[in-house]
Amino acid sequence: METLQLGNIKLTWLNGGVTYLDGGAMFGVVPKPLWAKKYSPNENNQIELRTDPLLIQANGLNILLESGLGNGKFDEKKKRNFGVMEESSVLTDLDALGLSPDDIHIVLMTHLHFDHACGLTELKDNQWVSVFKQAAIITSQIEWNEMRDPNIRSKNTYWRENWEAVSSQMKTFEKEIEITKGIKMVHTGGHSNGHSIVIIEDGDETLLHMGDIMPTHAHSNVLWVLAYDDYPMDSVYQKQKWMKTGLEKQVWYSFYHDAYYRAIKWDLTGKQVIDEVKRIR
Secondary structure (H helix, E strand, O other): OEEEOOOEEEEEEEOEEEEEEEEEHHHHHOOOHOOOOOOOOOOOOEEEOOOEEEEEEEEEEEEEOOOOOOOOOOOHHHHHHOOOOOOOOHHHHHOOOOOOOOHHOOOOOOOOOOOHHHEEEEOOOOOOEEEEOOOOOEEHHHHHHHHHHOOOOOOOOOOOOOHHHHHEEEEEEEOOEEEEEEEEEOOOOOOOOOOOEEEEEEEEEEEEEOOOOOHHHHHHOOOOOOOOOOOOOOOOOOHHHHHHHHHHHEEEEEOOOOOOEEEEOOOOOOOOOEEEEOOOO
C-alpha cells in the first residue's frame, strides 16, 4: 500500500477494485491521438481505472475517502459492461493495518455513483447491510437527494442497494463542511450536480482530491472533461479554479481512478511533475 505523509496527517491508498471503461467516454470530445499519448488504451479502446479509497488518519480519526467497488454487486452482465476485472479488498487492507470496518469513524463521498459507493454496503443473510457501521457518511445534500430520486440519466449509476442500508448514517452539507481540523469538503457540481472535492491541509502541505472532476493525472487539462459529466461546463470552471489555486500553492493532487499515480505535484505551469507517488504495479 502506498502512503503519503502530509504534515501530521497520514494517507494510505487501499485496493478498491478495478474497472476498464471506454477511453473515449473518459476523455469526452478530446481526440484519441491526444489522450492516448497520456493514458494508453487496450485493444478494445478501454482504459484501466482504479477505484481505490484513501485512508486518512488525522486528529485521532480514521477517515475513508470513497468506498471502492465492494463485493458481490456485479453479476456477469455488469462485470462485462463496466469492465470489472477485480472487486474490492479494502477490508483486507484495513486488516493488514490493524483496523476493522468498525474502526472507521467517517466516510467521505465526493459523490455516490456506483463505482464510488458500492463499498458502503454488503450482502449478509440475503440483506444489504452497512459495512462501516460506526461511521458518519458525508456527502452533499444535492447528491444525497439525487441518489434517492435519480433522473432518467442518472438512475443507472445511483443504486438502491448502495444507499438504503446506510441512510441513517448519512450526514449532508450545502456549500462546504469542516470534517476535522485540516480537512474539509467543498461542493462543486460538474461531474454530478452534487459532486464535491476534498481539501486536506497541515502546515505548509496541501492535498486536493478532485474526485471525478480530475479522475486521473491525464485529466489535468481544464478542458479535458468526461462524457459522463452531467454538467461539463461546471467541471471546466471548477478545474480552472482549483488548478489555478493549487498550482500557485504547489499542492498535491490525488486521484481515485488513476492506474499509474496516486498523487502528483506539478510546477507552476501544470506541465512538469515535480513530485509524485506512483502506484505499485
